[in-house]
Amino acid sequence: MLCRLRFLGDRMESMVLTPRLACIAALVPQGARLADVGTDHGKLPVSLLLQGRLAGAIGSDIGQGPLEHARCNAAEHGVALSLRLAPGLQAVLPEECDTVSIAGMGGQTIASILAQAPWTAEGAHLLLLQPMTMVYALRRWLWANGYAIERETLCTEDKRQYIVLSARGGAARQTLPLAQCAVSPALLRAPGAQDYLRRLLRREQRALDGMARGRIVDKARLAEQMAVTQTIRNALEGLE
Numbered sequence: 001m002l003c004r005l006r007f008l009g010d011r012m013e014s015m016v017l018t019p020r021l022a023c024i025a026a027l028v029p030q031g032a033r034l035a036d037v038g039t040d041h042g043k044l045p046v047s048l049l050l051q052g053r054l055a056g057a058i059g060s061d062i063g064q065g066p067l068e069h070a071r072c073n074a075a076e077h078g079v080a081l082s083l084r085l086a087p088g089l090q091a092v093l094p095e096e097c098d099t100v101s102i103a104g105m106g107g108q109t110i111a112s113i114l115a116q117a118p119w120t121a122e123g124a125h126l127l128l129l130q131p132m133t134m135v136y137a138l139r140r141w142l143w144a145n146g147y148a149i150e151r152e153t154l155c156t157e158d159k160r161q162y163i164v165l166s167a168r169g170g171a172a173r174q175t176l177p178l179a180q181c182a183v184s185p186a187l188l189r190a191p192g193a194q195d196y197l198r199r200l201l202r203r204e205q206r207a208l209d210g211m212a213r214g215r216i217v218d219k220a221r222l223a224e225q226m227a228v229t230q231t232i233r234n235a236l237e238g239l240e
Contacts, residue, residue, distance in 0.1 A: 015047040020162050023155035024101055024128050027166055031055050032126075035097035037088055037113060042070030042081055049079035058092055060084040075147050080201055088113035089120070099126045103164075107134030111141040121146050121207075125171025130164045136228070138165070139181040146173045152186040156195050162198055163187070179227035183235040197236040216225045 009080050010029060017025055021044050032054055035119045036045045039059030048054045059081055061067050074081035084091035089100065100120065102110050110129050114120050120127060127147070131138050142149060148171035165186075182204075187193055209223045211217065 008103065011072055013041070015043055015050060015073070015077060016179045017043060017047050019155050019157040020130065021047075021103070023054075023153055023162070023164055024103055024130055027128050027153060027164060028053060028099055028101070029126065032099040033097045034058070035060065035089065035092045035100045037100065037102040039070055039083075040066045040104075042073050042083075044101060045081055046070070046073050046077055046079055046104075049074075049081065050077055051177075056080075056082070056096075058082045058096060059082060060086055060089065060092060062087050089117035090101075092117075093126070094119040094122075097125065099128065101128040101130075103128075103130035104132060105135075107131035107138030107141075111138055114141075114147075115117075115145070121169035123168055126169070127167040127169075128164055128165060130162060134160075135163055136178055136181045139184055140176060140178055142167055143171075143174045143176055143181070146171050149184050149186045152184060154190050154192045163196075177227070179224060179231050182228045182231045188235060188239065194236065194239045197232055197239065201229065201232045201236055204232055 025044060025048055028048060030053055033056045034045055034048065034054055034205070035058045039045060039061050042059045045054065045057035045059050049057055058071050059067070061070070062085070064085060067085055070081065071083055080157050102113060110131055114127070129138065139149065142165070147167045149165055149167050151166035153166070155162050182209050183197070202223070208229050211222050211225055
């Protein structure tokens, strides 16, 4: 009844994905069992189910309202989507999925979700991670906790560039300075990396210039920013 009332007089909500979500969708293997964290209205899993791309799907979210909307979308489009009201992966069992998508959150939040689901570090699950902020910190955490970054994919939405990290556990741990995590080998292999690094270098150079002009200078932070900027510049020069 709730779904009928929700859509009464309205057309069914389109499951056409934004460029950012479409980028993630393209990385989901055929026949995957997907757990979508922060599923919101469920558009990513519902779209993939409609295409026959998934063997099963779970949508997890901390909000009851978004989950009810996802439930309605799944019902209206005639697909089976299991929904869980819980933070992160806390209501998902490792045997229920082989692919995990976490999108639209900060890098530290994504790291926290993975830390609270240690089974993601065992290597049996493909992780598709789309950080909105703190990409360097997420790379650093992944490497320090035994996750390999197998691929980085770039996409553009509303003139902003986003990165999707394809990661998997089971790798050797390595602790790196933050500056070295500004770039990864996977990023350098990505189509569009050169343009992305140019934009990134301009942003980091502006930040460095602003810090250098400041009245009060945190010397340690300034040194780190200089190292970040130089890492990106070196990577860009290597591609040109």
